[in-house]
Amino acid sequence: MDSKSQNLFDVLVVGGGPAGMAAAVRASECGAQVGILDDNPTLGGQIWRGDSPDSALDEAAKWRSLLRSQNVSVLCGKRVFHQPAPGVLWAEGNEDLIELRYKNLIVATGARERYLPFPGWTLPNVMGAGGLQAMVKSGLPIAGKRVVVAGTGPLLLAVAAYLRKHGAVILLICEQAPFRAILRFGASLLKWPAKIAQGLNLRKEIASVPLAANSWPVAAKGRGAIESVVISRAGKLQTIECDYLACGFHLVPNIELPTLLGCEIRGGYVFTNEFQQTSVPGIFCAGEPTGIGGVELSLLEGQIAGLAAANSKSRAQALFRKRDKMRRFARTLDRTFALRPELKKLATPDTLVCRCEDISYGRLQQHSSWRSAKLHTRCGMGPCQGRICGPATQFLFRWTPDSVRPPIFPVRVDSLGATLSKESDQLVAGGLG
Numbered sequence: 001m002d003s004k005s006q007n008l009f010d011v012l013v014v015g016g017g018p019a020g021m022a023a024a025v026r027a028s029e030c031g032a033q034v035g036i037l038d039d040n041p042t043l044g045g046q047i048w049r050g051d052s053p054d055s056a057l058d059e060a061a062k063w064r065s066l067l068r069s070q071n072v073s074v075l076c077g078k079r080v081f082h083q084p085a086p087g088v089l090w091a092e093g094n095e096d097l098i099e100l101r102y103k104n105l106i107v108a109t110g111a112r113e114r115y116l117p118f119p120g121w122t123l124p125n126v127m128g129a130g131g132l133q134a135m136v137k138s139g140l141p142i143a144g145k146r147v148v149v150a151g152t153g154p155l156l157l158a159v160a161a162y163l164r165k166h167g168a169v170i171l172l173i174c175e176q177a178p179f180r181a182i183l184r185f186g187a188s189l190l191k192w193p194a195k196i197a198q199g200l201n202l203r204k205e206i207a208s209v210p211l212a213a214n215s216w217p218v219a220a221k222g223r224g225a226i227e228s229v230v231i232s233r234a235g236k237l238q239t240i241e242c243d244y245l246a247c248g249f250h251l252v253p254n255i256e257l258p259t260l261l262g263c264e265i266r267g268g269y270v271f272t273n274e275f276q277q278t279s280v281p282g283i284f285c286a287g288e289p290t291g292i293g294g295v296e297l298s299l300l301e302g303q304i305a306g307l308a309a310a311n312s313k314s315r316a317q318a319l320f321r322k323r324d325k326m327r328r329f330a331r332t333l334d335r336t337f338a339l340r341p342e343l344k345k346l347a348t349p350d351t352l353v354c355r356c357e358d359i360s361y362g363r364l365q366q367h368s369s370w371r372s373a374k375l376h377t378r379c380g381m382g383p384c385q386g387r388i389c390g391p392a393t394q395f396l397f398r399w400t401p402d403s404v405r406p407p408i409f410p411v412r413v414d415s416l417g418a419t420l421s422k423e424s425d426q427l428v429a430g431g432l433g
């Protein structure tokens with residue numbers, strides 16, 4: 001790593017979704033020297049990646065233009081994987097390794113889908129709901145394809161609407177939550193007028209698509225790729241022929257980086273004070289790692305974190321009321337789309353749970369903790385580093401993942417070499433070499 005690749009920022013933002021973009025804009029408006037970094041080729045995060053739903057376009061355009069109007073250093077295609085020393089992060093790009101130094105850090109690393117194992121879930125064309133949406137955004141042709149959307153959470157509706165707009169035939173949306181929970185959720189939207197508008201738009205876009213509550217996939221079948229899915233629909237089994245199963249069970253926060261940085265985690269989310277400050281001084285967190293609450297909450301938390309990190313606490317305080325109201329929406333989401341116990345019984349002994357290392361449910365049943373399973377089977381030690389099987393085993397066995405160790409993502413051998421040589425330098429400097 002040469003000195004040219006080193007950067008020092010008053011405020012460094014990791015994650016370029018809505019939360020990160022809002023944080024960078026507000027911190028820069030306060031005069032701070034700001035850098036924002038994301039592992040995708042462009043900013044926008046999950047929702048504003050590629051083209052977005054029409055209703056989101058104005059909001060995305062607004063934040064993109066605000067960011068352009070500020071003197072913010074934008075680093076795309078760079079993924080943070082290590083903190084070699086306090087105030088220093090390392091990120092890997094396609095061909096380079098950069099060192100970033102910060103006075104204040106804002107972690108806005110978003111969330112990912114939760115997948116649950118069931119027979120056939122590893123067949124080609126069984127995909128995450130948001131995953132299939134992302135592939136279509138990247139050019140996968142979906143017109144005329146028969147898609148079943150299944151799992152839980154409002155993302156299913158957004159994905160169904162998006163795929164339908166691009167020509168897919170949505171055969172059914174299966175929502176595992178009970179019908180009465182969905183009705184209660186619909187009624188509760190009156191408290192969040194922006195959500196009512198979003199809900200009505202979605203309803204219009206997928207008005208003719210059947211939605212079944214109390215329903216979930218039991219098995220995906222096919223030779224070479226999915227050909228049909230067996231659904232448990234209000235207690236009865238039904239087989240539906242399809243080309244794709246888009247399946248996700250709500251979202252799990254990306255807390256690996258804040259955990260590595262030593263931030264306190266409570267109830268699975270990064271704990272922050274009212275200014276989005278974590279338990280580590282100088283490190284703030286905004287957006288989905290603090291709770292799954294949708295784009296409005298991410299934007300509000302991002303703004304508060306940006307203002308607080310740039311020392312403009314009174315402007316940050318002015319946003320508390322709106323943020324707290326949206327946090328109540330996040331709690332409603334968690335309650336409505338809580339996973340039902342029947343989903344724990346979908347995997348059979350030979351169903352793969354860790355698909356990177358080919359570890360079956362039956363092999364994991366022989367262990368009593370994540371650590372034991374990891375040590376004896378290599379569960380969670382493949383390329384996804386437990387990002388897929390970790391949340392699944394947490395639900396299936398109530399296992400808590402171990403502490404996080406660098407690198408938090410798989411990296412190239414030369415980046416790993418730099419990590420190791422820095423660590424041995426530190427040992428020598430500390431007299432332990």
Ligand SMILES: Cc1cc2nc3c(=O)[nH]c(=O)nc-3n(C[C@H](O)[C@H](O)[C@H](O)COP(=O)(O)OP(=O)(O)OC[C@H]3O[C@@H](n4cnc5c(N)ncnc54)[C@H](O)[C@@H]3O)c2cc1C
Nearest residue numbers: 015017018019039045046079080109110130287288294295
């Ligand atoms: C797959 C998926 C699809 C979704 N689609 C929709 C949709 O269609 N409609 C909708 O309303 N909501 C959607 N959501 C929910 C939506 O993402 C959230 O409501 C909200 O926008 C999250 O904003 P955020 O800024 O907190 O996080 P994100 O938008 O997730 O942004 C976080 C960013 O940080 C980056 N990142 C993470 N770790 C690192 C690292 N170590 N180094 C560098 N960069 C890093 C990520 O790649 C990502 O770009 C989707 C969520 C997911 C997971």
